[in-house]
Amino acid sequence: MSSDIQPQTGVPGPLFILSGPSGVGKTTILRELIQKEGFPLHQSISATTRAPRSGEIEGRDYHFLSASDFESELAAGGFLESAQVHGQRYGTLKREVEGWRKKGFGVVLAIDVQGAEQVRAKTRVDCSVFLTAPEEVLRERLNHRATDAPEVIEKRLANARLEFARAGEYTRVITNSDLSQAVSELAGLWRPYFNRE
Secondary structure (H helix, E strand, C coil), X not given: CCCCCCCCCCCCCCEEEEECCCCCCHHHHHHHHHHHCCCCEEECCCEECCCCCCCCCECCCEEECCHHHHHXXXXXXXXXXXXXXXXXXXXXXXXXXXXXXXXXXXXXXXXCHHHHHHHHHHCCCCEEEEEECCHHHHHHHHHHHCCCCHHHHHHHHHHHHHHHCCHHHCCXXXXXXXXXXXXXXXXXXXXXXXXXX
């Protein structure tokens, strides 16, 4: 049920982080949360140097930058965080995050553990969540996605084990074994940040 909470004018919106390994369902959970809840919540769109996957759209899924454009933006201090993952560069543009927060919207950064560490070092994060799932579930989801070669999937699973070890750095750990339950748990955790007086 939608609560239709309005952004608070003159009050910066909350900043959230959502992390978890490839295949854990970050994108799906956020899409469900934004559609089902009335939070004034914006998912920050990351910049990346990787090529678009089939169906991905510039400005909706990612900001697709050339390596040289990414480096220029980085040198200008334009990123809140950046990291190299699976041979590609990713980053969160400061101007997008700050613009939405100034309008009173909450902003969620769906980023990896490296990026989350950088953000925490630079600014206050209201709530950070690490999504987890059993390794066999991750493997099944990655295989079903059919976008990576088997050796890339194995690399992603190896990285997932390293990420699981850092789950304790987050405010809360949520297991995504049931989508609706995970969305409900996340909504309950973030709702109080939109009911501030």
